[in-house]
Amino acid sequence: MKSLELVNIRKEYGDAVAVDDMNMTIRKGELVSLLGPSGCGKTTTLRMVAGFVAPSAGSVLIDGRDVTHRPPYERNTALVFQSYALFPHMSVAQNVAFGLEMRRMPRAEREAKSLEALRRVRLDHLAERYPRQLSGGQQQRVALARGLVLNPDVFLLDEPLSNLDAKLRAEVRSEIRGLQQALELTTLMVTHDQEEALTMSDGLVLMAGGRVRQSGSAQDLYERPADAFVADFVGRSNVLEGRVEGGSFRMKDGTALPGTAVPTARYYTLRPEKIALTSPDQGVPGTLREVLYLGAQTEYTVLLGTTPVTVIRATPGPDDTLARLRPGDPVGLRWNSADARLLDS
Structure with a gap:
């Protein structure tokens, strides 16, 4: 050894x-x-x-x-x-x-x-x-x-x-x-x-x-990825481009996201499993574009403005409100701001 x-x-x-x-x-x-x-x-x-x-x-x-x-x-x-x-x-x-x-x-x-x-x-x-x-x-x-x-x-x-x-x-x-x-x-x-x-x-x-x-x-x-490349390569991550402005991170289409820890940030990264799906008035509003059944998990694609965001949750039971969601439905996305990582490179 x-x-x-x-x-x-x-x-x-x-x-x-x-x-x-x-x-x-x-x-x-x-x-x-x-x-x-x-x-x-x-x-x-x-x-x-x-x-x-x-x-x-x-x-x-x-x-x-x-x-x-x-x-x-x-x-x-x-x-x-x-x-x-x-x-x-x-x-x-x-x-x-x-x-x-x-x-x-x-x-x-x-x-x-x-x-x-x-x-x-x-x-x-x-x-x-x-x-x-x-x-x-x-x-x-x-x-x-x-x-x-x-x-x-x-x-x-x-x-x-x-x-x-x-x-x-x-x-x-x-x-x-x-x-x-x-x-x-x-x-x-x-x-x-x-x-x-x-x-x-x-x-x-x-x-x-x-x-x-x-x-x-x-x-x-x-x-704790050092940059956007690491965040995107190791596991799955939503890597969103934009800049910090007016107390929040704004994507290129103007959608505001919570988090201002890095004033020079150009990328906002968030793991799909860290995001919860809610009603539009309880989170960042978006539109459900796709639902993909993966067995134990279900993958949702949500449009925030014009930007697709991936959400991965445990597959809901038949009585769960998530089970009734269909593409085109309005939804909200909610997450702990500590789970987001703002990166300047």
Whole structure:
């Protein structure tokens, strides 16, 4: 169990900057997710930690030891690829033992260790099968076992769930988190999936354009976004443009909203689940445009002036007044002003 630190990491490809002056620390036993849109530099960062890409500047430290210029095999990291990267001509057990074989571990010892790793992911009964005989979820767990068997100082996950369907993704997500916590693995995971990042991570690092936009706990980024990009990317948020004027925030169409904490604010952000639907005289008046049934929840789109605002509430029972709302009905929106975040960028 080791710590990981990136100090002023930068990666350039000609005139293009893929990662720009990145600093990050993962404490021993933590799982931190690199989150961001495609092309933001998160996979490049992961590969610099693994040693597959050389940084243009900065340092990679594992437990205080500078490994920036060391090859991958001298770093004791394990990388689980998005595509699994299993050898089709090898059995499950042979795939898991491959890294140990490259380390010249005696056959009996590596067979015992690979079987133990497969037990951890509940696949020891499939040790003699081949990858083509496994489901996608089983192949992903074999890839995890192949990394775990190396007892890595730092465990690296590159979009580990992206090839799985929604139900299986939730199951494997829980397994990965359980294993990571039980083994106290220092883990860096790359994902573009907000739900994965929010539910699995001890910490988040949100990137855009090669730079860190905000880092901290999931709650920090969700409840206290540093700017409108963070508010819009982490979870769902209503991001409304306007300015503070006459004691309130006014949207571009003139609709007034409560809140003046940031005199220079240009954006008013509010999570959909923080908003209550009321009668027009009990909140900011608007017009219901759409009702979308999602099972346990219902999503409402309300026009405030000309601006659509999303509201998410528990699906009402048949006798609830909300159940009788139809598109075109006048409604009011009400929320605690402390739940709104006014941002100037």
